[in-house]
């Protein structure tokens with residue numbers, strides 16, 4: 001065996017404790033796989049006295065994660081503090097400046113500062129790895145940077161926030177409202193301290209931006225992600241979408257188009273029978289498409305102690321083995337600055353309307369759509385109690401601009417009983 005790899009772990013929450021447990025439980029197996037022993041030297045967390053149910057007395061304690069990051073007896077700094085700035089950023093920068101490699105689970109930090117951190121690390125011959133930052137235990141970074149390295153990636157899609165998927169599938173199964181199921185998810189401890197990170201699509205948007213950078217060789221650009229959360233998804237839409245053969249998912253899509261890099265994180269309809277449509281509860285799924293390989297579907301736990309710690313260990317073992325990949329799969333200095341696509345690629349849309357039930361109402365709506373150049377694929381009107389008739393329309397492919405123009409023109413028809421709801425149908 002060669003020299004041991006000496007670790008420092010900053011942050012002893014769920015994931016940090018999970019990493020310590022795996023390192024203690026499987027020390028011998030990990031050493032065999034890595035070709036050298038992997039040992040924790042020192043740890044840091046906010047509260048030293050908290051009982052975490054793990055043995056920590058063999059490790060040095062540092063109150064300050066920046067001091068931990070700078071220790072001379074450390075080779076690899078593991079950042080599990082979280083947060084875009086503050087101690088996570090300061091300690092990561094300190095670790096790089098001190099010549100350490102870094103493993104992090106921090107999607108927010110990398111989505112906002114990943115390019116600068118990667119440049120700084122690579123300039124010093126250091127690596128930053130972040131398998132645990134995207135889709136928890138699913139080895140998606142490895143799949144993109146290694147398994148699919150020979151492909152031009154054409155599209156990346158994913159359900160990458162388990163909490164949102166839990167809320168949407170529970171609404172579907174139980175017929176309960178968003179507010180009800182949100183409260184249930186909160187009681188189960190699924191929500192981040194700031195729930196907007198989950199239900200506003202921000203957490204999943206961070207993950208999408210990281211995947212897009214690797215997939216398309218571009219600088220990570222979270223500001224370029226068009227974000228829409230699930231807060232306005234109604235139980236009516238979940239029911240009606242199901243009736244038309246769809247499920248509603250908070251879906252991320254990234255693709256390079258002639259008009260720039262398209263990155264969207266928004267509620268979308270997907271076919272109920274598709275792998276994405278069948279994804280239940282808090283699971284995550286990432287769909288990768290390459291020019292040679294076709295479509296790859298990866299499914300698994302996107303959060304939790306075991307799955308996220310498993311991903312951290314994958315990076316740690318790679319570094320112990322001497323694998324030294326660029327942070328985003330190619331040197332940071334070679335990543336292009338892609339402009340965000342001005343508009344999303346055309347798609348079919350689901351349109352839910354409530355119309356005053358009188359002669360010619362539907363014809364007027366059909367005329368507005370026709371005048372905007374939108375063709376109707378399917379339409380259904382439901383039995384109802386007067387005075388308003390629920391109508392569902394699935395359009396053929398159209399641009400969002402044309403659809404918005406049609407929706408804007410609809411009130412002037414005088415037949416709308418409620419504002420229309422439009423949701424993109426993603427062809428998966």
Ligand code: HSE
Nearest residue numbers: 160161162163302303
């Ligand atoms: N809150 C996230 C989720 C996990 O629900 O998937 C951390 O990114």
